[in-house]
Amino acid sequence: MGRSTTTTKDAQALIHSLRTAYAATPTNLKIIDLYIVFAVVTAIIQVGYMAIVGSFPFNSFLSGVLSSVGTAVLAVCLRIQVNKENKEFKDIGQERAFADFVLCNLVLHLVIMNFLG
């Protein structure tokens, strides 16, 4: 009984500290995070739709899900490279990181358009 209250108190303290720590991140990173959440939610909606309607045609389902997941992954990579706290990526400028992100997305969506069927 005591343990459950300590765990709930711990959980609340944890969530509070997570929230305060996250509020300290810069705005541009928060925008990228929002984009990532949007892409992941799109992927989950597509999977749910497939579960309801069935997986034919499979290539369309695959390309749809993988395009959402792919752009989420690429956005995470962009966030890593743009984050000022990452000392490894000091010498890759922000413009270069964004250009790489755009190029990779271009290739990804070219493949998606081909595979969509």
Place this chain on the structure above:
Amino acid sequence: MAAPENPQQQAATIRHAFGNVLSFLILLLIGVLAFSIRLFSVIKYESVIHEFDPYFNYRVTQFLIKSGVYDFWNWFDDRTWYPLGRVIGGTVYPGLTLTAGTLWRIFNALNIPLTVETVCVFTAPIFSAFAAWATYLLTKEVKGVGAGLTAAALLAMVPSYISRSVAGSYDNEAVAIFALIITFYLYIKTLNTGSLFYATLNAIAYFYMVCSWGGYTFIINLIPMHVLLCIVTGRYSSRLYIAYAPLVVLGTLLAALVPVVGFNAVMTSEHFASFLVFIIIHVVALVYYIKGILTPKMFRVAVTLVVSVGLIVGFAVLAVLIALVASSPTKGWSGRSLSLLDPTYASKYIPIIASVSEHQPPTWPSYFMDLNVLAFLVPAGIIACFMPLSDASSFAVLYIVTSVYFSGVMVRLMLVLAPAACIMSGIALSEAFDVLTRSIKLQLLAATENPQINAGDATKVTPNDAVKTEKSEDSVKERSSRKSKKKEKENVEKASSVSRKEKRLLVLPLEASMIAVFLLVLLGAFYVVHCVWAAAEAYSAPSIVLTTRSNDGGLHVFDDFREAYAWLSHNTEVDDKVASWWDYGYQTTAMANRTVIVDNNTWNNTHIATVGTAMSSPEKAAWEIFNSLDVKYVLVVFGGLVGYPSDDINKFLWMVRIGGGVFPHIKEPDYLRDGQYRIDAQATPTMLNSLMYKLSYYRFVETDGRGFDRVRHTEIGKKHFKLTHFEEVFTTHHWMVRLYKLKSPKNRIRGKTKKSKSKATTTTSSKRIGARKKNPWH
């Protein structure tokens, strides 16, 4: 201070410039070497396509160039596997043919009129030059420029790669090895720099690899293994995430684009490792991120909470996954991959895979034949990779370990071992030369400029300077792996104790270093001599043309195969069907341009078993089977007159086994006398009556009066017999290929008539050709 620095900097830049030009020239020469060492078969024989599989690729390339990409992509081939046909677009790896087609178009656009055959023959040497350059790039990322150049030079000549990429060997591996090395290079480059641009290039290179070869599953399992290794050993960094996660998503999509792979990219077990590690790396990334933004106390709380909840969810998901995978009998793996993991699988369940000679395990001598000196430089290289251990060098170690295991399962995969061995040996040799030349330089300096040591060059270091170095230990260990250099052993002991205590740059005595350099160069010379010999003598045979030296030194050429295919193409109708064992299917369709029943693709075991049963049955039953398949001609390869050992009689037991696997009335013990396979007078009657025996030895006794078979070294059992249902139409010059035609059924049957299953009215009911044929399967 500034004045003495400037000339010193200038000297350094001049040295750098000189080094760059030198390495560029060396790379150019390595490319030329890689190209020219593969030209022996063109010089000794002619510019012809070798073996069996390349003929199929050649035919597909001809079709591509004639009809364009769209027709090629949708091509349904009705001239093989009659009457089933084969969907070429969906069952062939298009990388090689598209590459050769592109090369042909480029050459023709530049007004260089090369024929398709020339482009096909020389594709492999061109791409091995590219592969050598790719090895330079990869090893440069792992260790440095010196190691890169050495590895590239070794790869240009390594015999196991030459064996599958001589001029004329127009097979998937010719471009696939280049694609493999380039993909690994781009992965390591992304890992080292953390740039998304290289990650994109990596995915595109992986796509090229998937297009080219079924061995791409090696990449998609090795890279996740390496990522897992990095995570487990605590080397996780965000560069690892950038290197791996986009590759998985883009790579799966691109792999699914290739029709051969299709949805297998997400459904077969060969790809599950990549998805599993994808999930793991996301979990790890999240953990690191949260650890970064929380205080340590809160992080511990988070860990306890998450672990308890996460474990439950994880177990549930795992249970579902295991149930899914366990429901398929092969646990989701394909037959070929399963035979790699469990080497006894193929011999128990799939005799066709087991019967291919390339799929047998290699013998020990073949390691030395194919890798030569590299075989014992590899352990030195592995140790050199550990000092210091970086992400790239841990990848190189993982690559060599896995490829050694797989090469031990299948001799064909020694090809995948070759680049790994060259990288390791290149690293080892480069490190050894580093230490030795440094010793020589420093000893000479110490001898000539004793008082003026510390002034001047920043790169000059005296033997007594305490400089941080890891090279001291690895060069010590390199000594022990070199062959028979006992002179340095005592010096090594002394030097190693000194270096360990004081952590100095290792400097060996002058004479020892000079002798060691000379011996290493001698080692390289032995390697070169062996490689050139292997390329010239062992791996240049086109196997469609055979040669032998007669007693007076003259060259005797056996061109029987092409003779037979030319006869077929000139003396038969375009729509005639030819039946033979599956080995010769590709060559028959490509050179004779006739429809065949089975070919080297071996995708339909029952069809092959049908042909095998026909070859093992007596004449009448065989005629029935062949007639039901619309066969007009039967092709048999026979080596008994000249001593050619790979003929159909030697392959006959495989025909019996494969046929018996599907049709139980063919039993292998029927063809063996006391468990021994014989064709002489002691052979079993089933053997002496089989179609293969009769077609091989028909009129053989007329050659020398006794019927002595030079391959089996006995006289044949049944010497004088006539063929009732077949007639001989052509036998080549050395009796190596024999062609028979199915006799049409008789117009009139004398004596008792047989009532056919439909209405049979008169005593002379004629069995008209094209009327109801008796179906042997009812």
